[in-house]
Amino acid sequence: MVQVKLKKPAAVLFDFSGTCARETFVEKYLMPYYKVAFRPYLENNWSKDECKEDVKGLTAAASGDSAANIKIDSSGSKKEQVDALCKYIEYCEENKKVNKAYCMFRFHVWFDGYDKGKVQTPVYSDVAVHIQKWHCDLKIKLFILSNGWADATKKFMSRTSHGDLNILIESHFDTSLGSLTDTNTYKKVIGKVNEKPASIVFLTKSAEEGKAAKDAGLTVILVLTHGKAVEAAEEMCKEKDIPIARSFTQIEFF
Numbered sequence: 535m536v537q538v539k540l541k542k543p544a545a546v547l548f549d550f551s552g553t554c555a556r557e558t559f560v561e562k563y564l565m566p567y568y569k570v571a572f573r574p575y576l577e578n579n580w581s582k583d584e585c586k587e588d589v590k591g592l593t594a595a596a597s598g599d600s601a602a603n604i605k606i607d608s609s610g611s612k613k614e615q616v617d618a619l620c621k622y623i624e625y626c627e628e629n630k631k632v633n634k635a636y637c638m639f640r641f642h643v644w645f646d647g648y649d650k651g652k653v654q655t656p657v658y659s660d661v662a663v664h665i666q667k668w669h670c671d672l673k674i675k676l677f678i679l680s681n682g683w684a685d686a687t688k689k690f691m692s693r694t695s696h697g698d699l700n701i702l703i704e705s706h707f708d709t710s711l712g713s714l715t716d717t718n719t720y721k722k723v724i725g726k727v728n729e730k731p732a733s734i735v736f737l738t739k740s741a742e743e744g745k746a747a748k749d750a751g752l753t754v755i756l757v758l759t760h761g762k763a764v765e766a767a768e769e770m771c772k773e774k775d776i777p778i779a780r781s782f783t784q785i786e787f788f
Contacts, residue, residue: 536783536784536785536786537777537778537779537780537784537785538755538777538778538779538784538785538786539786539787539788540735540753540755540785540786540787540788541787541788542672542674542787542788543674543733543734543735543753543787544674544675544729544730544733544734545674545675545676545677545704545727545729545733545734545735546665546668546674546675546676546677546734546735546736546737547676547677547678547679547707547723547727547734547735547736547737547752548665548676548677548678548679548736548737548738548757549678549679549680549681549714549737549738549739549740549743550678550679550680550681550682550687550690550691551680551681551682552739552740553661553737553738553739553757554655554657554658554661554678554691555655555656555657555658555690556656559655559656563653563655563656564644564647564653567643567644567647567652567653568640568643568644568647569627571643571646571647571652572620572623572639572640572643573616573620575642575643575646576589576616576619576620577612577616579646580612580616584642585642588635588638588639588642589615589619591634591635591638591639592606592619592622592623592635592636592639593606593608593619594635595622595633595634595635595636596618596622599631599633601629602622602625604618604621604622604625605618606618606619606622623636623639641683641685641686644686644689645689648689648690648692648693651693653693654693654694654695655690655691655693655694655695656694656695657691657694657695657696657699658781658782659695659696660781660782660783661782662694662695662696662699663782664782664783664785665699665702665782666702668787669702670702672787674787675704675727675729676702676703676704677703677704677705677706677707677723677727678691678703678705678706678707679706679707679708679714679723679736680706680707680708680709681708681709681714681743682708682709683708684706684707684708684710687706687708688700688706691703705726707723707726711723714740714743714746715740715742715743715745715746716746717746717747717749717750718750719746720736720746720747720749720750720751720752721750724750724751724752731750731751731752732751732752732753734752734753735752735753735754735755736752736753736754736755737754737755737757737782737785738754738755738756738757739756739757739758739759739763740756741756741766741767741770741771744756744770744771744774744776745770745774745776748774748775748776754774754776755776755777755778755779755785756771756776756777756778756779757778757779757780757781757782757785758778758779758780759780759781764778764780
């Protein structure tokens with residue numbers, strides 16, 4: 535059932551986590567893969583430059599983490615280094631360490647999994663169907679704004695439960711432009727999209743992001759799949775005149 539009808543925009547901007555796929559997809563899909571893949575990744579990519587940089591970064595991070603008490607001896611054999619690196623990686627997992635070296639290594643393991651077809655992103659069916667319709671039939675330009683890293687979002691969209699969706703996406707933006715709750719970030723996005731603010735529709739599950747985008751002049755729709763989220767956002771939506779849809783199926787452009 536259509537709930538939100540709008541004049542066809544020049545561009546649609548939408549966030550990724552929670553809008554394209556479940557917010558839990560990293561924990562549910564990517565982390566289980568990572569836990570069984572990181573050692574083989576190290577062993578199989580040991581001589582590659584990217585892996586060498588990861589090893590260098592992880593070794594430095596372990597050296598600077600006195601609580602870990604794990605020494606990675608770069609003069610040791612490959613097996614000795616891999617064993618120590620894996621021990622430190624497991625330590626980071628168990629203690630929820632989020633240093634840059636560990637995070638980059640994790641991304642590289644995931645990216646390798648995508649490249650080899652071992653993992654895919656479970657994108658919502660209504661999202662896949664409608665962005666294809668908007669792009670192919672209505673000739674609307676599509677952009678993704680990620681609350682993470684654009685390179686990661688590109689990879690996540692390259693192999694999904696509905697194929698490679700990057701072919702539909704004009705460009706990916708991320709927090710390198712600023713916080714997604716900052717109005718100035720959306721002003722920067724407007725400049726990059728190169729369309730009038732009122733001709734850009736922003737789809738998001740975040741009321742705070744929606745408010746910031748609305749203040750920048752964008753047309754905003756909150757896409758909220760859960761009833762509790764709808765209730766929590768209703769007051770702000772009335773104040774800012776922001777409509778709510780429960781899925782992309784409830785949005786129609788004419």
